[in-house]
Amino acid sequence: MKKINVVCLIVVFFICIKTVNAQSLNSMEKTNKVIIENAFKKWADGTGNFFDLLHDDVKWTITGTSAISKVYYNKKQFIDEAIVPLNKRFKVKIVPEIKKLYVDGSTVIAIWDGKAIASDGLPYDNTYSWYMTMKDGKIIEAVAFFDTITLDAIWYRVK
Template identity: 45%
Template sequence: MPGFIASVALLAAIVIGGSAMAETAEDIETRNVAAVEASFNAWADGTGSPYDLLAEDATWTITGNSLASKTYNGREAFMSEVIRPFVGRMSVGLKPVIREMYADGDTVIVFFDAAGTARDGQPYENTYAWFLELDNGRIVRASAFFDSIAFNDLWERVAPVQTK
C-alpha cells in the first residue's frame, strides 16, 4: 500500500505541477502584446515593423472601400500588393503612435495614428485599428480599418518607386 500511495502522490504532483506550468490566457495575452508593442517600437525607430511578425501563410484583410480593400492570402501577396507600393509612395516613412492596445486571448487590437510624407512632399496621416490574431508570436490573421479617403488620395496621387 505505501507504494500505491507514493504513486498516487507522484501522479498528483505531476498533474498539479503540469497545470502550474501551463501557459494561462493572461500569459498568452502578455506575450502577444509585448511582441506587437516591440514591433511597433521598431517601426517607429525605423529598425523593423509589425510585418516582421507575419507568418508566411497569414491572411490580411483590409476592410472598407479603399483601393486596396480585400483579403490578401499569404505574407508575400500582402507585402507585394500593398506594403511595398505604399512605401514606394513615401519619401519619409510612416511613424506610428499607439493610442491604445488591447488583448483578448490570441488577438491583439492596436489603435494607432501614423504619419509620414509622400514623394510629392504632401503629408500622409491616417488613423488605424488593426485586429491581429497571433499564433506562437506570429501574426496569422489580420483585419485592418483606416480612413480610405486619405489612403485612396495617396494611392491615386503618387506613383510608387520600386522598393525592396
Template identity: 40%
Template sequence: MSRIYFPPAASRNVVAAGRNVAASRNVVATLVFLAITGSAHAEGTVAAARPEIQGTGLETQNKAIVRSAFETWRTGGNIFAELLSPDVVWTIHGSSPVAGTYRGLKDFTERGSSPLTSRLSTPILPEVHTIVADGDTVIIRFDGSATTTSGAPYRNQFVWIFKMKDGSVVKAEAFLDLAAYQRVVDNNEPRAQ
C-alpha cells in the same frame, strides 16, 4: 400573495452572480470604448473596473510582442517580416480598390501595402494609442504619419486586429481611412526602385 423563501446562502449566491454579470458587462463596454477611442482615461477605467482580472500569460506575451514590434517600427525598423507569419491572412476592410483579403506575407506586401509605401518618401511613423489583448487576439489603435513622394503629408488612423499563434500574426484585420490611402496612391509617383 405568497413569498418564495431563499435560504441565506442561496440569496448570497444570487446576489454575487448578479454582481459578476454586471461587472463583466462593464468591463466589455469599457474595452470596446477603449479600443475605439484610445482614451488614456478609459485605460485607467479598465484597470480600476477590473483589478481582480489579470491578463493570462498568453495575453501578456502577445501584447509584449506587438508593443515591441511597434517600438521597433517607430525607430525605423521593418516589423512585418518578423511579426507576420509567412502565410498570414490580412483583410483590409472597406470599399476602395485596396480593400480585400491578402493571403500570405508576399501578397500583402506587394498588393496591399506597396501601392501606398512606394509613394511615400519617408516610412510611416506609428503613434500607438492603445494595445489591448484578449486571449490570442491583440487590438492596436494607432495613428500613422509620413511624407509622400510629392512632399505632402500623409496622416491616417488605424485599428488593427491580430490573431496570434506562437508569437506571430496569422490573421489580421485592418480598419483605416481608405480615402486618405487612395489619395496618396492617386496623386503621387512611386519612388524609383
C-alpha cells in the same frame, strides 16, 4: 463519507485546472501584447520591420473600398500588393504611434496613428485599428480598419 471526499477532490481538481488555464491565458496575452508593442516601437524608431511578425500564410483583410481593400492570403501577396506599392509613394515612410493596445485571448487590437510625407511633399496622416490574431509569436490573421479616403488620396495622386 467517501463519496463526499471523492466529489471534493474532483471539484478541487477542476478548480486547479481552471486556475492553471487562466494563468496560461494571462501569460499568453501578456506575451502577445509585448511582441506587438516591441514591433511597433522598432518600426517607429527605424530599427525593425513590423511585417516580419507576419506568418507566411497570414490572412490579412483590409476593409473598406480603397485601392488596396481586399483579403490577402499570404505574407508575400500582402507585402507585394499593398505594403511595397504604398511605401513607394512616400518620401518619408509611415511612422506609427500607438494610441492603445487591447488583448483578448490570442487577439491583439492596436489603435495607432501613422504619419508620413508623400513623394509629392504632402503629409499623410491616418488612424488605424488592427485586429491581429497571434499564434506562436506570429500574426496569423488580421483585419485592418483605417480612413480609406486618405489612403486613396495618396494612392491615386502619387504614382
